[in-house]
Amino acid sequence: MKRNDFFLLLLLLLxxxxxFLLRPEPSTAKAEHIQVTVNGKMxxxxxxxxxxxxxxxxxxxxxxxxxQNGAAYVSKADCPSRDxxxxxxxxxxxxxxxxxxHKLVVEGKSKNGNGxxxxxxx
Amino acid sequence: MFKRFYFFLLFxxxxxxxxxxxxxxxxxxxxxxxxxxxTYVKMILYGPEAEKAADALQAEMxxxxxxxxxxxETSDVSRLHQQLAVPSLPGSSSFQQTDAPRKELLTQxxxxxxxxxxxxxxxxxxxxxxxxxxxxxxxxxPVSTLWGFPHGPFRVPDKxxxxxxxxxxxxxxxxxxxxTRQFSADNPAITLDFGGIAKGYAAEKMAAILKKHNxxxxxxxLGGNVKAIGTKPxxxxxxxxxxxxxxxxxYLGVLSVSDKSVVTSGDYERYFEKNKIRYHHILDPRTGxxxxxxxxxxxxxxxxxxxxxxxxxxxxxxxxEAAISFWQKHKEQFQFxxxxxxxxxxxxxxxxxxxxxxxxVTVVR
Numbered sequence: 001m002k003r004n005d006f007f008l009l010l011l012l013l014l015x016x017x018x019x020f021l022l023r024p025e026p027s028t029a030k031a032e033h034i035q036v037t038v039n040g041k042m043x044x045x046x047x048x049x050x051x052x053x054x055x056x057x058x059x060x061x062x063x064x065x066x067x068q069n070g071a072a073y074v075s076k077a078d079c080p081s082r083d084x085x086x087x088x089x090x091x092x093x094x095x096x097x098x099x100x101x102h103k104l105v106v107e108g109k110s111k112n113g114n115g116x117x118x119x120x121x122x
Numbered sequence: 123m124f125k126r127f128y129f130f131l132l133f134x135x136x137x138x139x140x141x142x143x144x145x146x147x148x149x150x151x152x153x154x155x156x157x158x159x160x161t162y163v164k165m166i167l168y169g170p171e172a173e174k175a176a177d178a179l180q181a182e183m184x185x186x187x188x189x190x191x192x193x194x195e196t197s198d199v200s201r202l203h204q205q206l207a208v209p210s211l212p213g214s215s216s217f218q219q220t221d222a223p224r225k226e227l228l229t230q231x232x233x234x235x236x237x238x239x240x241x242x243x244x245x246x247x248x249x250x251x252x253x254x255x256x257x258x259x260x261x262x263x264p265v266s267t268l269w270g271f272p273h274g275p276f277r278v279p280d281k282x283x284x285x286x287x288x289x290x291x292x293x294x295x296x297x298x299x300x301x302t303r304q305f306s307a308d309n310p311a312i313t314l315d316f317g318g319i320a321k322g323y324a325a326e327k328m329a330a331i332l333k334k335h336n337x338x339x340x341x342x343x344l345g346g347n348v349k350a351i352g353t354k355p356x357x358x359x360x361x362x363x364x365x366x367x368x369x370x371x372x373y374l375g376v377l378s379v380s381d382k383s384v385v386t387s388g389d390y391e392r393y394f395e396k397n398k399i400r401y402h403h404i405l406d407p408r409t410g411x412x413x414x415x416x417x418x419x420x421x422x423x424x425x426x427x428x429x430x431x432x433x434x435x436x437x438x439x440x441x442x443e444a445a446i447s448f449w450q451k452h453k454e455q456f457q458f459x460x461x462x463x464x465x466x467x468x469x470x471x472x473x474x475x476x477x478x479x480x481x482x483v484t485v486v487r
Binding site: 037039040079080081082083086087088089091092094096098100101103105116117118119120121122 | 155156157160161162164166270272273274275276341343346347348354360361362363364365366369372373376377384385386388390391392393421
């Protein structure tokens with residue numbers, strides 16, 4: 001075996017090892033603020049680092065969004081199914097809470113994008 | 123020599139860390155979201171005709187909504203139900219009898235011509251029903267309504283009520299001629315609800331429209347059902363996170379895909395709780411109650427979104443063991459990720475290289 005072959009082999013092995021060890025973990029970017037839309041129209045944005053309660057009045061009904069500990073969730077809704085109150089709180093950029101009857105969407109946003117995640121299957 | 127070697131190694135390390143994200147990523151030409159088919163739709167499109175294509179996709183969703191909605195009286199499905207309710211032998215005295223169950227009193231309904239979309243959905247549903255031993259069933263809406271699904275208010279019905287309502291279900295009563303598109307039913311009390319398959323079907327129709335507009339890179343999300351068209355413009359794969367059933371945990375993991383559909387069914391979105399018991403919306407056709415199969419979520423990965431949509435529901439109902447044996451007979455058609463009540467994460471072998479997760483996985487071969 002020539003010296004160069006040996007180095008090539010070593011390089012390939014190290015490369016494989018590096019690729020294996022440095023496998024990207026599922027990366028998530030924490031959301032900095034939430035963007036609230038009603039039927040596609042912007043309703044407002046709120047920072048996630050300030051605990052607060054937001055009442056959203058839509059033509060279809062009312063939702064109350066609670067922000068605390070860097071997470072936003074729907075704490076009250078006057079629709080009969082209240083599915084939006086059961087959804088995972090928004091913490092990461094790209095997370096969404098949807099209230100179908102009120103056409104309300106709460107989406108987590110960050111300057112740094114969505115942490116390499118393009119969409120969420122649920 | 124050594125210098126060059128170290129530079130190369132450094133490059134590899136940088137590459138591994140960055141996931142080569144320094145390659146420029148174009149902004150999408152169109153990002154569009156809207157509500158249709160009782161769901162929230164979000165689309166990301168690349169290409170010169172993206173805006174025009176987005177208009178066409180939205181129009182197509184609205185058209186399908188009008189055809190298939192259970193909640194609009196003029197939809198094809200509602201029309202079918204109205205026609206079924208009209209007895210085929212009007213004025214027949216047998217309808218006036220009181221003691222025998224309704225099912226036996228009514229004669230077979232007259233034949234009804236279905237629209238192309240309803241016909242296609244029905245054919246696919248009947249096939250899935252047969253293949254999954256009845257786990258996939260589109261006739262359960264009277265039982266769903268009994269529980270309050272999907273719009274509430276919710277309640278736990280008693281066994282007698284469920285049994286009585288189950289008499290209005292059952293796909294075996296459907297008589298269907300795919301060639302003439304003539305539908306009839308032995309039990310005219312039957313109703314069709316394509317909720318477990320229609321979003322997947324809509325995604326396929328949308329993909330066909332995208333092709334016409336020469337859009338080769340797009341990502342569609344129809345209420346959590348994902349259809350990835352091609353890759354991203356920089357040829358990297360679309361990264362689809364799979365929701366974790368527990369609200370406090372981030373994701374089950376992230377799938378990297380191109381030209382694939384990813385659909386998840388679970389117990390964590392449409393449900394209610396009573397006396398600390400969770401009642402979710404995916405009903406077991408055999409019991410008329412929420413499926414207690416040992417699964418918390420079932421994710422299907424395959425090309426055809428209609429199949430992915432239908433199978434995610436069916437496999438959720440079947441439970442882990444039956445789902446795995448079903449997959450072993452249909453390995454070439456789809457891959458899956460199953461998450462059980464005991465927090466076991468089953469994943470089929472082929473997905474292993476494209477699924478990133480912090481959780482321990484059990485590989486199914």
